[in-house]
Amino acid sequence: xxxxxxSRLLRMTITLWAIVSAVFLATRLTGNPIDFLMxxxxxxxxxxxxxxYWGLDRPVAQQYLLFWKSLFAxxxxxxxxxxxxxxxxFGERLWQSASLLVATLALTVAVGVPLGIxxxxxxxxxxxxxxxxxxxxxxxxPNFILAILxxxxxxxxxxxxxxxxxxxxxxxxxxxxxxxxxxxxxLTRYTRNAMLDVLSEDYMRTARAKGxxxxxxxxxxxxxxxxxxxITVLGLQITTLVSGAVVVETxxxxxxxxxxxxxxxxxxxxxxxxxGVLVVAGAVILVNFAIDLAxxxxxxxxxxxxx
Numbered sequence: 005x006x007x008x009x010x011s012r013l014l015r016m017t018i019t020l021w022a023i024v025s026a027v028f029l030a031t032r033l034t035g036n037p038i039d040f041l042m043x044x045x046x047x048x049x050x051x052x053x054x055x056x057y058w059g060l061d062r063p064v065a066q067q068y069l070l071f072w073k074s075l076f077a078x079x080x081x082x083x084x085x086x087x088x089x090x091x092x093x094f095g096e097r098l099w100q101s102a103s104l105l106v107a108t109l110a111l112t113v114a115v116g117v118p119l120g121i122x123x124x125x126x127x128x129x130x131x132x133x134x135x136x137x138x139x140x141x142x143x144x145x146p147n148f149i150l151a152i153l154x155x156x157x158x159x160x161x162x163x164x165x166x167x168x169x170x171x172x173x174x175x176x177x178x179x180x181x182x183x184x185x186x187x188x189x190x191l192t193r194y195t196r197n198a199m200l201d202v203l204s205e206d207y208m209r210t211a212r213a214k215g216x217x218x219x220x221x222x223x224x225x226x227x228x229x230x231x232x233x234x235i236t237v238l239g240l241q242i243t244t245l246v247s248g249a250v251v252v253e254t255x256x257x258x259x260x261x262x263x264x265x266x267x268x269x270x271x272x273x274x275x276x277x278x279x280g281v282l283v284v285a286g287a288v289i290l291v292n293f294a295i296d297l298a299x300x301x302x303x304x305x306x307x308x309x310x311x
Contacts, residue, residue, distance in 0.1 A: 012296065016289045020282075027281045028071060032064055037084050037272035071278070081275035083268075090279040094261060100170050101253070101260035105245060107176055108183040112241065116188040117234070120195020121222065124203060127196075135192065142189025151182035151255040168257035179256045183249060187241045194237040198230035205229070239295030242288075 038054050055061050059070070074081060080090045119135050126132030145153075158178060159167040166175050202208065203226060211221045250262035257263070261280060268276035 012293055019289055020285055023285045024282050027278055031274050031277055034272055080279045083276045084273045085271055090275050097261050097264055104179055107180045111180055111184040112187040112191055116191030117195050119192040121199055123196040124199035139189040139192040142185045147182050147186055148251045148255055150185055151252050154178040154182055170258050179252050179258055183252050191237060195234050198233045199226060202226050202229045235295060242291045
């Protein structure tokens with residue numbers, strides 16, 4: 005166990021360092037943010053003064069060292085646009101994005117796993133093919149296209165749901181559905197394939213021979229043994245979900261981290277963008293680590309060993 009934890013922590017640290025370093029260098033290649041912050045016609049002396057104020061006149065290597073020194077000191081910098089600590093800016097939006105991701109994940113599991121089980125049990129039947137067709141539609145329609153369609157139908161035409169914001173539970177409906185559609189489709193297909201692999205196993209027939217009910221056989225014996233590939237896909241979905249939320253938050257004017265990162269990218273707000281990537285990358289790495297631990301909890305045959 006200790007070897008496993010040490011190996012994973014080392015990989016997590018190296019991965020996080022590489023991602024944040026790449027973003028730091030990439031932002032410096034996009035241009036000077038002062039051109040966006042200051043009004044047109046700014047004289048050269050004032051422009052040079054602002055560049056020096058934000059430390060952008062220093063060599064990139066020196067900026068890089070100061071960036072990591074500040075991170076280790078707990079100073080994440082000030083947003084160039086809002087002139088406030090980036091940790092405060094993100095803290096104000098964290099709940100909005102986290103709640104949307106949790107709602108999407110809950111909907112994905114609540115719909116995808118049962119549909120996958122039913123598709124496996126109904127294999128070769130028309131209703132099983134119907135489930136797979138629904139899953140195919142989820143794959144085929146990009147989330148931003150689905151988001152726009154939902155807006156046109158349920159907001160602008162039927163006036164059933166609000167089109168923007170996150171003030172009430174009704175605001176969650178369309179963003180959650182738009183985000184979850186693809187992931188429900190993926191989880192349905194993988195759950196079906198995993199269940200098909202275990203339905204013909206000897207322990208399934210033994211469980212039925214003991215007189216267990218069909219639901220107990222499917223859920224306690226079948227689904228538990230099919231959880232390894234399902235957990236893998238779910239972990240990958242959580243990773244992809246973060247990037248997908250950026251687009252959906254922008255479409256629905258959701259006041260979350262995704263919308264903040266899009267604005268920071270367009271305005272070259274280096275501190276906000278760098279801190280955002282650090283938070284998102286850290287969350288993704290921790291999720292992958294949790295998935296590794298979940299393997300052992302779901303299947304006692306899996307042993308956590310180093311490398």
